[in-house]
């Protein structure tokens with residue numbers, strides 16, 4: 091059942107917008123839009139469907155600790171967004187403010203404002219203090235590689251590493267193929283894989299041109315949706331970089347470390363199987379169990395457009411790296427392509443996507459390689475070099491293929507169409 095259908099069912103069951111937001115993790119604006127469409131007797135997806143009038147701005151009067159007693163009068167949707175912490179966030183978004191000014195504005199104690207700021211920071215919101223007071227860090231996010239490798243993986247006894255590699259799932263998009271991600275994780279489980287690297291774009295984010303592509307609206311809603319729907323398999327942990335596009339749009343606009351924010355959303359769902367690798371490009375140490383010699387694996391969400399040839403973007407990316415900075419293995423997302431090869435001694439895999447071709451990609455004449463893969467590396471214990479690399483690419487076809495629409499031996503089965 092689509093998210094829209096679920097919202098309609100809950101509306102018909104008499105649930106309030108706040109209850110639906112809490113239950114489905116979708117955006118409140120979207121719920122209002124579906125409700126307005128239902129009330130007007132229009133299909134909710136119809137462009138221009140009326141939106142319920144905005145509730146009047148509450149006169150905010152917070153009197154107690156974060157998440158505790160709040161005077162009646164604050165609408166449920168404000169509380170559902172996180173109470174005082176969200177009010178503080180809204181207050182410092184425009185310009186910084188001191189603790190005292192915030193306390194006065196929000197009618198809360200300075201201690202509670204401090205706790206709310208700490209809570210925001212813990213979620214990944216980049217609050218910092220300057221001479222002007224507390225505000226959002228306006229500086230762009232720095233790529234994770236600047237801080238060196240944060241994760242270390244030790245080889246198996248036979249000097250091998252096996253791990254899954256996928257990315258560009260775009261959860262929250264209508265074109266996301268969650269069943270493909272589930273199928274990939276089934277394969278990982280069959281192969282006894284414990285580690286999966288995700289090359290970014292795990293959510294679709296929001297920009298002007300994907301407005302009509304989304305099932306889930308809002309940063310928090312998309313992260314919670316991801317945490318609820320991303321495959322969970324016993325013993326498998328996913329290590330994910332954040333792209334500077336899609337989920338990264340939130341980082342650019344909202345002053346949020348979106349990788350950390352998503353990791354926190356998983357934790358809130360009781361999940362410790364999702365680990366944030368950082369922004370854009372993360373080095374990972376591949377350490378030999380017997381000798382301690384090591385190589386670097388790079389998990390990257392690059393930028394720029396696709397090229398005329400599958401290998402070309404990877405060739406240029408590796409060509410751009412200085413001597414001595416090249417990793418032994420590079421996993422790359424962004425282009426939605428499946429490809430593997432060896433460029434200037436770097437083993438490379440492009441990790442595909444779990445999103446069908448979008449209207450944007452169709453306009454740009456870009457093919458979507460729906461799938462992912464897994465790798466088995468052999469490390470030389472004497473030097474730490476990765477001397478062998480086996481890549482298995484898994485390709486999934488469009489939905490028509492699975493409905494037996496395209497048959498190699500029988501008649502073509504056309505999809506049912508409206509009369």
Ligand SMILES: [Fe+2]
Nearest residue numbers: 258291424426
């Ligand atoms: Fe992507």
